[in-house]
Amino acid sequence: MASPSKDMLLDWYRQMVLIREFEETCHRLYEEKRITGVYMHLYSGHEASGIGSMAALRPSDHVITAYRDHGIALILGMDPGAVMAEMMGKKTGSSGGKGGSMHLASAEHNFWGGYAIVGGHLPLAAGIALEARYRGSDDVTMTYVGDGATNNGYFHESLNMSSIWDLPVVWIIENNGYGMGTEVNRASGQIELHRKAEAYGIKSFGRVNAQDALEVYAVATQAVDYARKHGPAVVEHVTYRYRGHGVSDKQYDSREDMSAELREWMDCREPIKILRDQILKKHTGVKAVLAAHEEDAKRIVKGAVEFAEASELPTTYQELFQNTYVHSKMVHKTDMSVGAGID
Amino acid sequence: MAGRNVAMREAIRRALQEEMRRDENVFVMGEEVAYWQGTHRVTRGFLEEFGERRVRDTPISEMAIGGVAVGAAMAGLRPVAEFMTINFAFLALDAIANHAGKVRYFFDGMFKVPLVYRAASGWGNQATASHSHSPEPIFAHFPGVYVGCPSNSMDAYGMLKTSIRDDNPVLFTESIALYPKPGPMPDDEDTDYLIPIGKGDIKREGSDVTLVAYARGVDWALQAARQLAREGVEAEVVDLRWLRPLDMDLVYSSFKKTNRCVIVEESLPMYSFGSEIAALLQEHMFDYMDAPIKRVAAEDVPLPYSKEIELLALPDAQKVADAVKEIV
Ligand SMILES: Cc1ncc(C[n+]2csc(CCOP(=O)(O)OP(=O)(O)O)c2C)c(N)n1
Ligand SMILES: [Mg+2]
Numbered sequence: 001m002a003s004p005s006k007d008m009l010l011d012w013y014r015q016m017v018l019i020r021e022f023e024e025t026c027h028r029l030y031e032e033k034r035i036t037g038v039y040m041h042l043y044s045g046h047e048a049s050g051i052g053s054m055a056a057l058r059p060s061d062h063v064i065t066a067y068r069d070h071g072i073a074l075i076l077g078m079d080p081g082a083v084m085a086e087m088m089g090k091k092t093g094s095s096g097g098k099g100g101s102m103h104l105a106s107a108e109h110n111f112w113g114g115y116a117i118v119g120g121h122l123p124l125a126a127g128i129a130l131e132a133r134y135r136g137s138d139d140v141t142m143t144y145v146g147d148g149a150t151n152n153g154y155f156h157e158s159l160n161m162s163s164i165w166d167l168p169v170v171w172i173i174e175n176n177g178y179g180m181g182t183e184v185n186r187a188s189g190q191i192e193l194h195r196k197a198e199a200y201g202i203k204s205f206g207r208v209n210a211q212d213a214l215e216v217y218a219v220a221t222q223a224v225d226y227a228r229k230h231g232p233a234v235v236e237h238v239t240y241r242y243r244g245h246g247v248s249d250k251q252y253d254s255r256e257d258m259s260a261e262l263r264e265w266m267d268c269r270e271p272i273k274i275l276r277d278q279i280l281k282k283h284t285g286v287k288a289v290l291a292a293h294e295e296d297a298k299r300i301v302k303g304a305v306e307f308a309e310a311s312e313l314p315t316t317y318q319e320l321f322q323n324t325y326v327h328s329k330m331v332h333k334t335d336m337s338v339g340a341g342i343d
Numbered sequence: 344m345a346g347r348n349v350a351m352r353e354a355i356r357r358a359l360q361e362e363m364r365r366d367e368n369v370f371v372m373g374e375e376v377a378y379w380q381g382t383h384r385v386t387r388g389f390l391e392e393f394g395e396r397r398v399r400d401t402p403i404s405e406m407a408i409g410g411v412a413v414g415a416a417m418a419g420l421r422p423v424a425e426f427m428t429i430n431f432a433f434l435a436l437d438a439i440a441n442h443a444g445k446v447r448y449f450f451d452g453m454f455k456v457p458l459v460y461r462a463a464s465g466w467g468n469q470a471t472a473s474h475s476h477s478p479e480p481i482f483a484h485f486p487g488v489y490v491g492c493p494s495n496s497m498d499a500y501g502m503l504k505t506s507i508r509d510d511n512p513v514l515f516t517e518s519i520a521l522y523p524k525p526g527p528m529p530d531d532e533d534t535d536y537l538i539p540i541g542k543g544d545i546k547r548e549g550s551d552v553t554l555v556a557y558a559r560g561v562d563w564a565l566q567a568a569r570q571l572a573r574e575g576v577e578a579e580v581v582d583l584r585w586l587r588p589l590d591m592d593l594v595y596s597s598f599k600k601t602n603r604c605v606i607v608e609e610s611l612p613m614y615s616f617g618s619e620i621a622a623l624l625q626e627h628m629f630d631y632m633d634a635p636i637k638r639v640a641a642e643d644v645p646l647p648y649s650k651e652i653e654l655l656a657l658p659d660a661q662k663v664a665d666a667v668k669e670i671v
Contacts, residue, residue, distance in 0.1 A: 037469035089649030100648030151402030181379035187402040320652040
């Protein structure tokens, strides 16, 4: 089993507290209407799933996910200021304010983006992996997919194709127990979700307690290694969403059973606490480092908010139409000419 | 019980509830329709009243939602299948266009398909490009499926009842922006308030220009008409209500009076509602035409997240009034 170094563990801790601070800040800003819109899905509670698995990648590998993408973006090293500015639809946002919370991406980090149609990114993942296979590279495409999405046709078609073409994809099923308000067992005939992939001949690395970054990492290194050498692999991460489906999900306020379940996860399987205990058990003299990371997270996120709030909104037709096509040098309002900016 | 105002969401809920009470074969299926009480709260209380047999949560499986409804309808049930939003109905387009709309035809009348697809539709609130469609015309493109798009509570109530009782497949869209909008309900609620499929409605009379619209476009047209009236221009507002079949006789009779027309829609401008109405008008009403026909639609661009440029892209009452002023 791969054993992460002390530096690695401390860095995971840095990432974890940064994500938590970022997400909880987003939640507060949304409540205060400083972030507007209707969709924002937070990664609080999921942190170890992304951190432990992406730690098994190298920089040339690829990552793609759905709309619950803030944490993934931060783990990959995207600038928190640009990510926060994207939440606010600012010009300085990572997608220029066009995409918002659900559409973060960074070409520079091989992060192919967050996608808002359930399952829609899965064939894209297979396509990205096809490029690697096609050119003879052994870069893998790490693909995050929700439990709910495994019931969608996109999932089945994409997994099957990845199998017959031996595509280097690591399918990470983030099973957080629910797709919106539907429990896994009410939506899926097979509740061990990794077995769905197995049915297509994909190598399964089973189920992992994804609140434990070390456990996630240990399995991810095997899955990534397998995908590099042979073809698609699947891992099922069992995790939990702390902030409900999205920011407008108020179930936890109104349902006692749901809030009790949430408390149980937070009290007994809190990923930050688990990692902290593991670090302190193994290494001495690191308390100050952990505290510094906690302080840094607050400072960085505060700075990100200031940067985002000071940035400008796009306001012009030019900005509205830009990048509809590759060659959109012209802007046409439709009352002048129907057809957006084709030269 | 006459004249009470209820939100359009509640009008739709009541129509559906009454039809389920009336006919045991009517059932609902869709994502989050049961335990979550409906994403838009249209099926609130349904699970408690009708139970799991008739109120069926589905997985996130739009292709199957679209097709299961067809099979169940062919076999004799009357499904009301909900797409959480119309954006996700794209995944079911094949089931809708090729099967709901065509099995009766390609088996030469052997089967009927009495189903309703309900879908929340519309743009705005920074929902971002893939969740910001108002694609009613895409679905209305295909013969075999009717398309109903109400603009207020009373119409929604009467149109949904008719759709459920009709033996043809109907795609019924509900503008998200109109869900909370209060409006009067029919006096004879609980009985048979039915709005015939394909019947449009004059929402405001006027003699200077005809505004043709549906769903949320009707709101913008009415607002613009009020503004124009202050400036001495009387606009007639025709709410087509159904995109298929189209009540063109109603449009023609209005146009014969006004000789001018602006078409208003929430959707994209190319290959659109506006294109269709304008084409039919010039073909059949050429002798009555005193000015170019104008179209007000969304800009021809995917919808961005950022709020100011999102608003730039969307039609509104001011854009309608401006278009009218160009031709009167
Ligand atoms: C095709 C499609 N159908 C429905 C939706 C609405 N929707 C968005 S997220 C979601 C739940 C997805 O659950 P899951 O895959 O478990 O991911 P999680 O949100 O738990 O991370 C649903 C139903 C959508 N965006 N796309
Ligand atoms: Mg889930």
